[in-house]
Amino acid sequence: MCNFSALTSQLFVQSPSNLRATPQIPLMQLLCPRAIFFHTRRSFSSMATSTAVSSAVKTKSTLRGVVFDMDGTLTVPVIDFPAMYRAVLGEEDYVRIKSENPSGIDILHHIEKWSPDKQKRAYEIIADFEKQGSDRLQIMPGASELCGFLDSRNIRRGLITRNVKDAVDLFHQRFGIIFSPALSREFRPYKPDPAPLLHICSNWDLQPNEVMMIGDSLKDDVACGKRAGAYTCLLDETGRYDSPEYKNVEFKPDYKVSSLVEVHKLLERDFNLPPRSHK
Template sequence: MHPVMKDIRLVTFDLDGTLIDSVPDLARAVDAALLELGLPTAGEATVRDWVGNGSLVLMERALRHAITESAPSGMDRKSSHEVDADLLARAHDGFLSHYAKDPASRTRLYPGSREALDGLRAHGLPLALVTNKPAAFIAPILEGFGLQDHFSLCLGGDSLPQKKPDPAPLLHVAEHFAVPPRACLMIGDSRHDIAAGKAAGFRTLAVPYGYNHGEPVADCGPDGVVESLAELV
């Protein structure tokens, strides 16, 4: 096994950008919600830079972008636009509705994800999933890939009052399994995953291919970086 796994008794994974590339489905739902509001769509490439802080922040970023793009000619298109709370609520509800209808048909597992999960499970290590995605979407996605039995505990961004980068979800996982944080590993693709892991006292491992707002995740100082999760086993 990878050296970062030494003395680890519990492995916690992020989902989007770490195990799966979900942006095609997220972007479809974002654009559908924007269209319902008569706003310009964002497109997959743009949405890719907005993922990682939960669905409400995703739609706030989408609205700010759309409002800027639809500003009258002559206005400063780079200026910051406030997002009305009622508009954000409607946009978020629209996104959730569209995403719920089809959360995974375009989503793909990253190469190495299944091999890592199968291998860690074969070694008898308990696995947990901690994502900022709303909890309701976790099961349909995992079931679509036949991974529903790999995780002993799954937490979404609305499972607890706090979400990553707050360490609370990871501390909850460690307590649930009665494993000290120093024997736990957090694996993710973004600075939020690494920050949460460090604050919780977990060892941290990063993958460089996910969603980190255009910044190299290695700059966050994880304990290790792997090009493929298959390197774990």
């Protein structure tokens, strides 16, 4: 009989994001089928979309939960982030930091290093930009339909955003689509740290490899998902992540789509999903 506890204790010596398939996996699958969850990985593809990044999925894993980013994923992008970064950092520092971080600026990380007074002013500027975005809030095409599909398959839905709780509450109120848990930047540490995603997995009593993180940011959403050991899907509406500056990023998604409409089919194609709800 398989000693599953012994095997899993060895598997968790490394963080899930660093695990890779080994020649021993086929035998392990025969002995303990669930062990495959800790090894299944795909490579990034710059091709458009809704295709698994590797040529084929040899073994379908079971997907029981999906966690979404909010701004630019569940909602249409309306915040002018470059303008916000310039307002917070100043033009000179913005240009310098942007050149040092071509794949994106983590503005919250920079603010954390500042004095309390300077932090207060920075957060006021960010709040003003976010308020302007909230006033123009629109749901992303395909989001409502995708959530309906997940509900029909009894797949849990969660949300992780670096926006504030008020913005999450507004989303829930305006569109009537509730995510639980729904973690805002008041939850620390926030993305790209894996803590919020691991918190949701624990809340759901699921392993990270039974969950997918969907978002529009390589540096926040994909990094968070990969570090937690979850599947990741990058929403890239415009193809901006095909640019050379993103070629050598540390974390690359398992899937890439140009629209949330594509997610429905890839989930049915590449994963075992719970039975349909008969409600």
